[in-house]
Amino acid sequence: MDDPPDVATLIDGLVSDNERARKFAIFKLQTLLGDPSFAEAFIEGDGLLPLRHAVLETGGNAQAYAFGSLDALLELDMGWDVVDGAVIEKAVELAVTHPLVNIVRNTLTLLVLIVSRPLSKARRENEEGGGVYGFRAIKPALDHHPSFLESLVQRLSASDHTLCANALQLVNALMRDAVANGGEHEWPKFIKRLQDLGVIGGVGMLMRGDAASDLGSPLAGAILEFQGLTKVLLRKWKEVRVNVELAEHKRALKTIHLLSKPNPYSPPAPADANGDTSGKGSRRHHPEKWRRLGFETESPAWEFDETGYLGMMDLVDYARRNEDTYQKTLMEQSVQPPAQRCPLARASLSVTLVLYEHFEIEDTATDVDAEDPGSYRNSVQERLDGHGNVDKLYRPLLLQWGRLHTAALNASLRLWKAASAENPADFYKMEELVRIIVERIVGAAGRKTEVGLVEAELRSVTLETARRWQMEGLDEVYEDAWGPHLVQVREQLQRESLQFMKEQRVRCLLQGSWFPAAALSTQAGAGGVAWRYVRLSHNRRWLHYRNYARRGDGEPVLADLPEKIDLNSVTSVDSNVSASEPAAAVMNGNNSSSETLKDGGLPPPHDSVKGPTTNTKITIIGTPPPPPPDSRHNRIHYSNHNNADEETTLLELFPQTHYAASEWLDGLLLLLNQQPITKETTRLIELMVDWGARLRMLNLKWEDVDWEALERRVKGAVVEPREVPGREGLDGPEGYWFGMPEA
Structure with missing residues (x-):
């Protein structure tokens, strides 16, 4: 591999009359000037003026290499002595008019470096004319090329991604400098001008494009920088207090x-001394x-x-x-x-x-720093490096x-x-x-x-x-916000809701229900349907029942039900309720258990029933009771039993609706201190827990509840709002009462 030419050879090549030698020297300089030691040697060898001459006088690829070499020097914060009005004018002119992409890319990079030059305040004050930095350095050239900003925004839609990145970097630099140094009333005008030229649409297109997904590219950094600067602008506008004394604010109102x-608006005319109001009214603003x-x-x-x-x-x-x-x-x-x-x-x-x-505009850490804009770029790069989700980043x-x-x-x-x-x-x-x-x-x-x-x-x-x-x-x-406390609240509500549902289900058993008895149908005679009425005793210990040839019009009293089962002898309750429960009915919630409080889950009237049409069965299993001690026949029969502790079917029930099945199955299970299993009961328990938690979190009162929403959630239960009962006219704690919304 050939050794790179020395500094003196390259400088001689820059001033050579041989075009080939000049192009070779400019081409080599573009890469070599990235080395700070070589750049210092190049400046000490008086290479700046020949490089400036190449920037201004060459053309084509040679001029692109010349601008690239100057860019490399400026990125090292060297060579600023040759960046004068003529160089800036040439860069702006080429950026607007030149068709070669490589020239436009390097001229835009040069302008970015000029606008965002990191200079301390002391250096700016000491340098004659304030130094070469910021928007004011390129403003004279822009005045000669009024279409520069428009062409710059158009570059955002170029097919060359590097050109897009360079153009957007210059837009960012101009915006940052305008906000930092443009004055309170100047930067909004400049930003509005960019927006009117379509910079928002151009950047938005880049954000949604595939090129932005490469987070390691300069384009991704420029896009994120623009996004951050947009937040800065929004925050700056929010910080401007409205003052009706300012012409712009007054005009906006x-x-x-x-x-x-x-x-x-014509205000009423004031009355004169004689009470006459026919005179012309004074001009005043509308009172509202x-x-x-x-x-x-x-x-x-x-x-x-x-x-x-x-x-x-x-x-x-x-x-x-x-x-x-x-x-x-x-x-x-x-x-x-x-x-x-x-x-x-x-x-x-x-x-x-x-x-x-x-x-999250207030939380953004994208402060405009005119002293060190490079620090902002570094923070952008850190966010790019640490972020993997492009959709959330942009x-x-x-x-x-x-x-x-x-x-x-x-x-x-x-x-x-x-x-x-x-x-x-x-x-x-x-x-x-x-x-x-x-x-x-x-x-x-x-x-x-x-x-x-x-x-x-x-x-x-x-x-x-x-x-x-x-x-x-x-x-x-x-x-x-609440974490463990919320868990405790839900656990407490779960226990309360389960206890409430147990009481409701047991009340259905206490009320009693009619069930068709399929096994007895043949004994009813004349093809009639045998019916069984079942009811829980008041002490909740015995399950009374009796078989009837036909269903009665009323509810038999407990004394008319001679057959009974001791619930202490019940070992389990088996059923196909969960499997046969209509899924659509549960999902749609066309009815709820609150309806069965009114009708006890009764099947249709007996005259409309042609036979036991249900396939839902509840089987109560347990040990048979011992025979009465005074019955010899029963003692003999019992002694002939193979095993007195053997489980047997004590009773079978055929509920006509899945609501009645849910009430009786879960009611029996809850009486046996077991968990409910039907979807209907578990759904209602979850509903009560959910609403209870929300009401406690919102700290709502009874009258604050959205009863229409509650009715929709219950899906079928007609819930009417009621006034909270007062204590007027009640004496002592035993006189307290409460009311629940009726079904």
Whole structure:
């Protein structure tokens, strides 16, 4: 391998009349100047002026190599002496007009280095003219080439990814310098100019492109830097306090007012000394000029304290983007009672804060540092190196802030109307709903999700869906906040709910039910259906029953049921209820056990039953009771038994509905201190635990419960709200009573 030429040879080549020698020297310099020791030797050998000459006078690939060599020097913070107005002018000119990609790439890199040159404040003050750095260094050249910024934004859609990266790096450098050094009123104008040229669309396209998935590429770093700078801009706008004395802020407020198309206001004329009011009235503002738009008072400036100028920008942008909707909404609100009007302006500011929190603008550590912009690039690279999920790293929807604000605000207005909300009591509740739908819809959007799809989802989300998301989110929120305490609450509610269901199921047994007795059908005669009535004794120890040829119209009393089973002798209860329970009925919840409290789970009237049509069976198994001591026949029969402790079937029941089967099977199991097994019972227990936990977490009162939602969850149980019973007229603790909503 040949040794690289020495510094003197390369410098001689730069000034040679031989074009081939010049090209060779420039080509070699591009790689060699990356070595600091070689760069120092090159400068000491007076190579800067020949390099400057090559930058200005050569063309084609030689000029591209010359700019690349100068870039290598500047990256080492060397060679700034030759970067004068002529070099900058040439770089800007080539960046705008030259067709060769390699030349444009290197000229853009040069401009990036100039705009983001890391200079200390002392060095800037000591250098004549303030030194060569920042936007002001290239501004004279930009004045000669007014199309530079437009061509720069167009480069973002180039097919060459390195060119895209260089163009975006220059955009980032210009934005950072504008914010740091452009002055309070200048940087917003410059940023708006870039946005008007389409920089948002260009960067958004790069974010969604396949090239951005290569996290090790310069393009990925430039994209993430732009995303961070966007957050910085949003934070800067939020920090600007609204001041109606400033012409720009006053103009923005006036725009909000005029776009609402206010009706002309003529105040009543003051009466003269004779009481005559026919004179011309004085010109005054409408008494609800700003409250009509949704502000709380007639001095709206203070209401932007939380959102700053960012909130004002969003409200103005909404009014401009949706002028017809804006006017129609205000007109609809004006005819509503004051309490039912949705405060549009406050809702807009609320959406601004929701988006601000969602994108974690306040938490971003992307401060603009004019002293050392390289430190920011290093932090970007660290985030790239430590992040593997591209979809979570890039947030292209952040760049569509205005469209997201418009869509979320329209959703907020629509949900307010659907919920019949009232101001001010429900304002913060609706704000929380908007926060939830933004988190669900915007937060779930991937890197390649188009903003139009997100807007469509925000337009179609319903109040019921938003509330369901809200309830689902409660578990996660309180699990994080309460942890072990929440587990204890659920365990306690589980025990209470199980005890409640045991009492309800046992009450069904105490009430009694009719069951067709398939084994007795042939004994009923004339093809009739044999029926069995079963009822639990009041002391919950005996299960009484009796067989009938036909089902009676009433409920037999316990004294008319001579047959009985001692529950102490029952060892198990077997059934096919769980297997035969209609899945669709359980899922749809067309009925619930609360209905069986009214009819005891009775089958259809006996005159409509043609035979025992059920295949659901409950088998009560246990040991037979010993015969009475005074019965010789029974003693003989018992003595002939092979094993007095052998289990046998004590009773069979054929429930007509799966609700009755659930009540009797689980009721018997609970009496035996066993766990319920049917889906119906377990579903109701889970429902009570779930609602109990939510009510405790929300600290709701009885009258605060959403009974319509509860009715939908129970799916069939008609639950009516009732007033909390008072204690008026009751004496002593024994006089206390409580009421439950009837089924």
